[in-house]
């Protein structure tokens with residue numbers, strides 16, 4: 001599986017360059033469709049514009065779903081202020097502090113793009129004294145400073161910017177010599193890249209999975225209904241999504257985490273035992289962890305009424321929903337566990 005790590009990291013860097021805030025994911029889904037097809041894999045765009053890629057298995061009448069989500073955090077224009085700044089509404093859940101000072105792109109309905117910066121409305125310490133240091137950031141005082149000479153609502157409207165326009169953040173992607181990958185939106189593009197790496201491994205080594213696989217690239221996970229609908233004959237869904245290392249957590253950036261429980265409750269115990277067994281057999285570095293404020297596409301699928309067993313694994317991503325970081329070893333360990341899983345009964 002080591003052979004597929006470089007490909008996975010390269011494809012991750014490419015995916016991170018394509019903005020895909022939740023609700024505005026058509027472009028990335030289209031690019032992913034072509035990437036899978038270039039490998040010779042059949043794919044189809046679902047009615048709600050996610051992607052399903054099928055790999056036939058030994059057992060064809062039972063389908064294993066392996067999901068990752070292509071949508072990310074982002075924002076939408078909520079209001080145009082009289083001074084030409086933009087107020088925002090969040091897409092997905094995050095703290096305003098993490099985007100204070102971040103560069104962004106506003107995409108208009110007509111397809112125009114404008115750059116800007118997300119700032120607190122009293123940022124200058126020279127003008128506002130203690131306010132920039134002490135004031136809580138919220139959706140009333142965070143705004144976009146557009147990189148155009150606009151000083152009124154009319155100026156902004158004349159650019160074609162309107163309420164409802166999508167805003168994406170600069171990801172500031174960096175890969176370090178020591179193997180760390182720092183970027184926004186590793187959640188969950190790292191897992192989409194892992195699925196591509198796994199598919200390349202399957203194709204190049206003529207692997208026949210035990211059960212037919214449906215890779216589901218979902219596009220509404222950050223708002224809770226990414227995998228609400230599963231393909232026919234599905235009996236199991238394994239979501240690939242970031243683990244969240246931190247104080248009191250067992251997850252590590254270098255490990256694959258097998259999730260025991262999150263806000264939605266426990267994941268399927270038998271599936272968890274199987275995944276732990278597979279990791280042990282192959283000396284894959286793993287952790288079992290519990291996430292306090294977390295839901296996944298697997299829990300969304302079960303909540304929506306799908307009659308399936310559900311599991312969740314993924315590499316550790318530090319500072320999730322902020323400026324995130326993971327390690328190549330976390331990607332490799334996740335790939336290794338998936339390689340074992342698809343061939344298991």
Ligand SMILES: [Zn+2]
Nearest residue numbers: 187188241242
């Ligand atoms: Zn995620």
